[in-house]
Amino acid sequence: MLNIKDLRVSVEGKEILKGINLEVKPGEVHAIMGPNGSGKSTLASALAGNESFEITAGEVTYMGKDLLDLSPENRAREGIFLGFQYPVEIPGVSMVNFLRTAINEHKKYRNEEPLSAGEFLKLMREKKSLVEIDSDLTSRSVNEGFSGGEKKKNEIFQMALLNPKLSILDETDSGLDIDALRIVANGVNKLRTKDNATVVITHYQRLLDYIVPDYVHVLYKGKIVKSGDKSLALQLEEKGYDWLKQEAGIEV
Amino acid sequence: MKTLTEKTDTVNKYVTLFHEHQGEIMDAEPAFLSGMRREAIADFERLGFPKKKAENYKYVHLEPFFNGALETRFAPRKLEFDIQEMFRCDIPTLDTHVLLVLNGFFYTTTGEQLVEQENGVIFGSLKEATARHPELVSQHLGKYADYRNDAFVALNTACAQDGVFLYVPEKQTLDKPLQIIHLLLSDENEMVQHRNLFIAEKHSEAEVIICDHTLSNHMFLTNSVSEISVAENASLDVVRMQNEHNQAVQITNTWIEQRRDSTARHSTITLHGGKVRNNLQVKLKGENAHCDANGLFLIDKAQHVDNFTVIEHQQPHCTSNQHYKGVLDDAATGAFSGKIHVFPDAQKTEAYQTNNNVLLTRDAKMHTKPQLEIYADDVKCSHGATVGQIDENALFYLQTRGIPREEARLMLMYAFADDVISGIREEALRDRIANLVSRRLRGELSRCDNCAINCYD
Numbered sequence: 001m002l003n004i005k006d007l008r009v010s011v012e013g014k015e016i017l018k019g020i021n022l023e024v025k026p027g028e029v030h031a032i033m034g035p036n037g038s039g040k041s042t043l044a045s046a047l048a049g050n051e052s053f054e055i056t057a058g059e060v061t062y063m064g065k066d067l068l069d070l071s072p073e074n075r076a077r078e079g080i081f082l083g084f085q086y087p088v089e090i091p092g093v094s095m096v097n098f099l100r101t102a103i104n105e106h107k108k109y110r111n112e113e114p115l116s117a118g119e120f121l122k123l124m125r126e127k128k129s130l131v132e133i134d135s136d137l138t139s140r141s142v143n144e145g146f147s148g149g150e151k152k153k154n155e156i157f158q159m160a161l162l163n164p165k166l167s168i169l170d171e172t173d174s175g176l177d178i179d180a181l182r183i184v185a186n187g188v189n190k191l192r193t194k195d196n197a198t199v200v201i202t203h204y205q206r207l208l209d210y211i212v213p214d215y216v217h218v219l220y221k222g223k224i225v226k227s228g229d230k231s232l233a234l235q236l237e238e239k240g241y242d243w244l245k246q247e248a249g250i251e252v
Numbered sequence: 253m254k255t256l257t258e259k260t261d262t263v264n265k266y267v268t269l270f271h272e273h274q275g276e277i278m279d280a281e282p283a284f285l286s287g288m289r290r291e292a293i294a295d296f297e298r299l300g301f302p303k304k305k306a307e308n309y310k311y312v313h314l315e316p317f318f319n320g321a322l323e324t325r326f327a328p329r330k331l332e333f334d335i336q337e338m339f340r341c342d343i344p345t346l347d348t349h350v351l352l353v354l355n356g357f358f359y360t361t362t363g364e365q366l367v368e369q370e371n372g373v374i375f376g377s378l379k380e381a382t383a384r385h386p387e388l389v390s391q392h393l394g395k396y397a398d399y400r401n402d403a404f405v406a407l408n409t410a411c412a413q414d415g416v417f418l419y420v421p422e423k424q425t426l427d428k429p430l431q432i433i434h435l436l437l438s439d440e441n442e443m444v445q446h447r448n449l450f451i452a453e454k455h456s457e458a459e460v461i462i463c464d465h466t467l468s469n470h471m472f473l474t475n476s477v478s479e480i481s482v483a484e485n486a487s488l489d490v491v492r493m494q495n496e497h498n499q500a501v502q503i504t505n506t507w508i509e510q511r512r513d514s515t516a517r518h519s520t521i522t523l524h525g526g527k528v529r530n531n532l533q534v535k536l537k538g539e540n541a542h543c544d545a546n547g548l549f550l551i552d553k554a555q556h557v558d559n560f561t562v563i564e565h566q567q568p569h570c571t572s573n574q575h576y577k578g579v580l581d582d583a584a585t586g587a588f589s590g591k592i593h594v595f596p597d598a599q600k601t602e603a604y605q606t607n608n609n610v611l612l613t614r615d616a617k618m619h620t621k622p623q624l625e626i627y628a629d630d631v632k633c634s635h636g637a638t639v640g641q642i643d644e645n646a647l648f649y650l651q652t653r654g655i656p657r658e659e660a661r662l663m664l665m666y667a668f669a670d671d672v673i674s675g676i677r678e679e680a681l682r683d684r685i686a687n688l689v690s691r692r693l694r695g696e697l698s699r700c701d702n703c704a705i706n707c708y709d
Contacts (some may be wrong), residue, residue, distance in 0.1 A: 032638035053264075072652050073651045076652050076653055083651045084652075088645045088649040091667060092669075093650075101655055141667075162653065
């Protein structure tokens with residue numbers, strides 16, 4: 001589904017990702033962990049197409065297509081979803097208008113009829129229950145005045161509505177209390193199928209108690225320094241990152 | 253009768269024009285009006301046009317526009333004008349009394365110059381109202397717009413022949429909004445000066461919609477004055493939609509005087525125009541009066557919109573809110589200058605002002621100048637101004653949800669404009685304006701040869 005080869009990314013002339021290799025297959029859940037500043041969010045943003053991240057080398061194929069060739073909106077319409085670490089507040093743009101426009105842009109891309117108002121509301125109701133999002137939130141402006149937890153739930157809500165093939169969730173657990181974390185994780189789990197894949201970027205092992213990964217990768221100083229199964233996450237929880245840093249130091 | 257003005261010293265040109273045509277200008281009008289005109293032309297001669305770089309006209313120098321070869325008329329010209337042809341006027345959602353002012357002269361579509369309703373409400377031609385009700389008009393005309401100190405008001409006072417008159421007597425409510433459509437239609441370049449007078453007596457209520465339109469491709473220069481009196485406990489809403497073409501120069505002078513416990517709401521939505529200067533002067537002359545002054549402009553190419561406001565808090569416990577916004581594309585330029593003047597006795601004043609602007613290109617330019625003059629010590633006043641770009645993070649966020657960049661940009665621009673639009677109380681009008689703004693942002697309203705309010709649906 002997703003194949004990243006030797007990806008190098010710079011921000012304002014500074015190289016953040018120094019050769020990333022990663023393969024994600026349908027049905028898999030990958031967790032990317034790593035200390036602050038290791039480049040986790042840069043990877044997420046670059047995959048979603050943020051132009052302030054400059055791709056200096058490497059290639060990314062997604063469903064047989066050159067991902068780096070696509071605009072952010074076409075990446076989304078091809079089925080990539082980025083759950084933001086800091087969802088953007090957009091005063092004046094109503095949730096309803098935003099969601100309906102987004103869904104219908106996806107439909108348009110697939111040459112399907114746009115949703116009628118009734119169909120759209122039905123879909124909203126259906127997906128709302130999935131993430132236990134407050135009805136009230138959908139009558140407001142996008143993320144405006146939402147609490148941290150509401151913002152994250154709103155990301156998963158959008159994910160549910162857009163039904164992506166590949167979801168990249170950037171620090172979806174940060175700022176969540178345990179109840180919100182459970183709701184968000186349950187939402188993600190319910191949306192899992194054998195055909196879609198999820199990349200979970202996180203700091204802590206905590207989230208992985210709920211969203212169980214098939215693979216765990218540790219990103220350090222712009223490189224994946226270790227990959228393993230879910231036991232790697234537990235190891236990190238126990239020992240921290242220091243032992244890996246030492247190991248990486250030796251390897252580099 | 254028409255006069256082709258010549259290129260001479262601009263002030264003298266208009267003074268001479270006045271004197272040469274004074275017989276026609278003052279024909280059959282009450283003495284109070286002629287007396288006022290003579291004063292006003294002398295004031296205009298003394299004041300002259302604002303000099304280049306004059307503090308209040310720093311960003312737009314208007315005198316040169318008065319210097320062009322422009323026709324000026326003091327009586328309406330017969331025009332081949334088929335109202336049905338020009339306007340496909342069906343507005344099921346917006347039920348209004350429609351009044352047309354064509355090149356500065358009231359243009360009746362019903363044969364009636366002045367409507368006088370049973371409850372005492374009067375609306376129609378100002379010229380006709382002055383003839384029929386000279387005592388009523390003389391109590392108000394020239395009493396609010398300061399022609400002694402403002403050259404544009406002085407010139408208008410001396411020359412204006414007609415416009416719209418609205419009178420709402422005590423405790424009466426205007427049954428539906430008055431919609432005034434100022435049309436400019438000519439086969440030559442023309443200067444137009446019209447005058448409106450709206451009087452809301454004690455405990456009365458009224459709503460006025462003004463639409464400014466050009467219907468032919470000539471250079472038009474408009475210098476209009478609207479005088480508005482809002483008496484005790486009265487409420488008056490004015491929404492002005494400006495939609496003129498790129499060769500049009502428009503100066504609007506709106507003077508509002510409010511008495512105690514009154515409310516006035518004034519919104520100016522500029523969808524299109526060549527050079528636009530809007531002067532809004534509000535005097536809060538009674539306790540506990542409230543004023544909202546809002547503005548929104550959406551401009552591109554080499555357009556210029558200049559909003560200038562002065563809110564005078566003369567009495568205690570008054571509140572005012574000013575909210576002006578602008579979206580500037582291409583090499584458009586804009587200016588906002590907003591003054592809040594709190595008099596020494598005006599304790600417990602609350603006066604707020606914000607001015608937010610979005611520049612879509614590097615060439616667009618915005619000048620913003622808040623001015624607070626506060627002579628009372630127990631007041632709450634604030635001002636804030638921003639000039640920025642579209643938020644890149646918000647754009648990216650929308651894109652990652654599959655919304656194309658251009659559509660995302662439109663959504664954000666529309667969102668930016670939205671809070672001025674949502675300040676319009678009348679729902680049907682608000683929806684209509686929302687629709688117009690959205691289409692303007694999409695570039696679908698690049699021409700404006702019809703009345704936008706009526707005809708774009």
